[in-house]
Amino acid sequence: MTDDLQEGPLAQTQYAPAPTKLTAREQRRRRRQRRKRGEEVLAWILVPVICFGLYWGVNAGFSALGTSPGQVWDQLMQVKALMEKRAG
Template sequence: MTEDLREGPLTPVTQAAPAQRQKPSSKELRRQRRRRRRRGEEILAWVLVPLICFGLYWSVTAGFEFMGTSPGQVWDQLMQVKAMMEKRRA
């Protein structure tokens, strides 16, 4: 430990000049654009898919409400029509 204290001042370290960046090749530029596009599409999908699903649900619900019925009633009526058609065939 005492030897560390008796050392002389530190000498400055010379830093190498930063290397000049080469222009990316056309293939590398294409890869970068593709990566960015895929990332953008992924983000857009995470936003748009839930909005589309909610919009479809809302429009179906609004349509049933406008007609004054419900999905359960429509299903029951379809089953009655199916039963009548089966009776007609026999």
């Protein structure tokens, strides 16, 4: 118990220098970096959601009309052949 009291003097502590205030240009650059990073994250989320929504919407539209993309393509090819036949 008395050993604790017989220690030497405490060493000097090193204080960290005060943080320097950022310049307006540096603040603007950091804001721009954060905004770009946020836009990237948002794009990685929104692009797949939009693609899936378009796919679902097209399929729902075909289902509502009682047809399929293959049938629509076949009909378009028939119309194209008919137009070529009429022109030639």
